[in-house]
Every structure is written in structure tokens, then in C-alpha cells.
Amino acid sequence: MTARLGLGTYRCLDVAEAALMAACRGADWVDTAPNYAGGHAETSLTVILAAYPDLCVSTKVGFVPAGTRHIGVRAGALSAADAERGHCLAPDYIAWQLARSRLMLGRVPDLVFVHNPEHACPDGEITGWLYNAFVALEEACSQQIISxxxxxxWSGFSSDLFDxxxxxxxxxxxxGPNHHLRAIQLPVSLVHLAPVAQALNGRGPLADALAAGLEVFASAPLHGGEIPGLVTxxxxxxxxxxQTPAETALSVVASAPGVKRVLLSxxxxxxxxxxxxxxxRPSLSPDVLRRVVDVLGT
Structure with a gap:
């Protein structure tokens, strides 16, 4: 398969232990966020990233960790209303959070995702919010704060909020034409098969990302551990x-057109x-994937 396995840290009980385990076994990517592990995920990775300099790391911006809300407000980067809401994509907050993430991780992150904008952007205003967020992210790239x-x-593509x-x-x-947008991340699994079905017909986020040269990170491939129990x-x-039920489920995700990384927590x-x-293992054929979609639906 063309996809590679990466560590997702959303559900890891001990982020540092999981990262060390994965790095020792050849993992080349770990995905995290400032709000994971009670707000401690990034600092938990510092020692591991220093010990494994070839291990790439992605983090996110958007959600406001409960433990840093008062710090962001006091720094003037976060309004009291956004702090209470728990999500913010204002340029000042993005710049503040990116600098903080770099400090917490101990290095420049290889990739920073805008995290679930569907949680906070008002209806009808998503385009403007995302444009302003991208401007802030491009500025951070120019300053080498991020790469x-x-x-x-989770639902931005499936709800047609954006494509x-x-x-x-x-x-x-x-x-400009040399922008730094490099990847998308979305759920792909046996219970989120719509992106696979669309890609088999040459459309949807997976096909569009492949055509645009964006990497696709598949999140929640086992749907929080529920899927193996559902595989008959x-x-x-x-x-x-x-193959085992878990291997079966992961084979489908890793074989989906356009998927480059499968994030497992x-x-x-x-x-x-x-x-x-x-x-x-070798990728499943499009015919097998089509039969899966026919049997399970989307």
C-alpha cells in the first residue's frame, strides 16, 4: 500500500509512552493538538521528538485548551467570549498558539492543521474565517514558525461546509501560487465510507486532494476501537x-484512493x-473496495 501508519494521540492515555513505542518501531509521524491529553500532549512529546529528530510532528490550532484560556486572554490574544466558547480562529490567537506550540514541542512543527472549524465559524461566514486563518498561517510559514x-x-467535508x-x-x-497548504485530515473508516465511495468515482475530498497534490491523513480508522467488534x-x-478484524478494517482505509497516512491512537x-x-500489505483492489461499499453503504 502507498499509505503509511502514523501515531494519532487523541485517545492515547499516555502520549509520551505511545510516542516512544511508535518511534522505536519505525513510526515517522505523530499527530497531536494543544487540547489533547488535558492540554499536556505537546509537552509530553518534547523529549521523544528530541530523541528522534527524524520523527515528524503535526499539531493543530483552533480549540482552546481549558488550562490556557486565562493565559491567552491575559496575553491579549484571546477574547473572553472565545475563551468561554473554547474555540478560536482569530489571527491573533492563531499566531499566539503557534508560537506556544513551537515552544511546547521544542521544535518547529512539520504541519499545523486548522482544527474542526465547523465548531466555531458562524453559518455563512466560513470562507472569510478560513481566509483570515490561512493568512495568519502563511505569515507563520514566512517567519519559519511552522513549515x-x-x-x-470531522464533518466539514461531509456537510459540504467546504471542499x-x-x-x-x-x-x-x-x-499566492506557492502557498503552504499541504494536507487534509478527515475520518475514513468502515463507518465513514463516503469518502472512499466518492474517490472510487473520481470525486470528493480524497480524489480532490490527490489531484491537488495534498497529503491525506485518515483519522479514526477504527472509530475509537469500536470497528473490530463490528467486523463479521x-x-x-x-x-x-x-486477517483479524482490525487488520481488515485498516486495510480498507489504507487502500482508499489518495490516503497517504493512517493515524492510529x-x-x-x-x-x-x-x-x-x-x-x-498490498492495496485492496478498487473492485474489492466497491464491494465493501455495496455491502456496508456510506
Whole structure:
């Protein structure tokens, strides 16, 4: 498969332990956010990132960690209303959070995602909010505070709030033809099959990202650990005979057109090894993926 396994830290009970486990087993990417692990995820990664300088890291901006709300307000980067809301994409806050993330991580992040803008942008105003956010991110790239940026969303694509061509257009407006928009992140799994079905027909966020040269990070590939319990022997036989339910589910995600990274949240070495093997196998054919979509729907 062309996809690679990366560590997602959203559900990790011990971020540092999970990152060390993954790095020791060849992981080259860890994804985090300032609000993960009770606001301590970034600082938990500092030592690991220093020990493994080739380990890439992505973080996010948007959600306001509860523990830093008063700090952001006192610094003048965050309004009291946004602090109470718990999400902010105002340029001043983005600049403040990016500088803080760089400090917490101990290095320049390789990628910074705009985190679930659907949570805070008023209806009908998403384009303006995202443009202003991209301007702030382009400025951070020019100052070498970050290397590149992307969009991480749970429902932005599926709700038609925005699409990849719109993001490319906004990034070009903000940064010109050499803008720094590099990736998207969205849920892809056996319960989020719509992006796969769309990509098989040459449309949707996966196909659009592939055409635009953006990397696709697939989040929640096991839907919080629920999917292995839903994979029947018959479904496993249809998709990947002889594989475990988790391997079966991960094979579908890793084989989806355009997916470059599958983010798995785990601190369990056995689960990581199993997932690495599943993602490392040859991709499932489009015909198999179509049969999965036909059986499960979208």
C-alpha cells in the first residue's frame, strides 16, 4: 500500500509512552493538538521528538485548551467570549498558539492543521474565517514558525461546509501560487465510507486532494476501537481473508484512493505491530473496495 501508519494521540492515555513505542518501531509521524491529553500532549512529546529528530510532528490550532484560556486572554490574544466558547480562529490567537506550540514541542512543527472549524465559524461566514486563518498561517510559514499547514475536520467535508478546491483557492489568495497548504485530515473508516465511495468515482475530498497534490491523513480508522467488534467473519472474508478484524478494517482505509497516512491512537505494541503489517500489505483492489461499499453503504 502507498499509505503509511502514523501515531494519532487523541485517545492515547499516555502520549509520551505511545510516542516512544511508535518511534522505536519505525513510526515517522505523530499527530497531536494543544487540547489533547488535558492540554499536556505537546509537552509530553518534547523529549521523544528530541530523541528522534527524524520523527515528524503535526499539531493543530483552533480549540482552546481549558488550562490556557486565562493565559491567552491575559496575553491579549484571546477574547473572553472565545475563551468561554473554547474555540478560536482569530489571527491573533492563531499566531499566539503557534508560537506556544513551537515552544511546547521544542521544535518547529512539520504541519499545523486548522482544527474542526465547523465548531466555531458562524453559518455563512466560513470562507472569510478560513481566509483570515490561512493568512495568519502563511505569515507563520514566512517567519519559519511552522513549515506548512492543512485542514483537519470531522464533518466539514461531509456537510459540504467546504471542499478541497475551495481550500486551495483560499490558500492561493492568502499565499499566492506557492502557498503552504499541504494536507487534509478527515475520518475514513468502515463507518465513514463516503469518502472512499466518492474517490472510487473520481470525486470528493480524497480524489480532490490527490489531484491537488495534498497529503491525506485518515483519522479514526477504527472509530475509537469500536470497528473490530463490528467486523463479521463474512465481512472479513470478503475484504481480506485470514486477517483479524482490525487488520481488515485498516486495510480498507489504507487502500482508499489518495490516503497517504493512517493515524492510529494506541500505546499497545501488539496493536501497533498488527496495524503496521496491515497497512504494509498490498492495496485492496478498487473492485474489492466497491464491494465493501455495496455491502456496508456510506
Amino acid at each position: 506548512a499547514y492543512g485542514m483537519a475536520t 478541497v478546491p475551495t481550500l486551495i483557492e483560499l490558500a492561493t489568495m492568502a499565499g 467473519p463474512e465481512l472479513s472474508e470478503l475484504i481480506a481473508p485470514g 494506541t500505546g499497545n505494541p501488539e496493536h501497533w505491530t498488527e496495524a503496521t503489517e496491515a497497512v504494509g
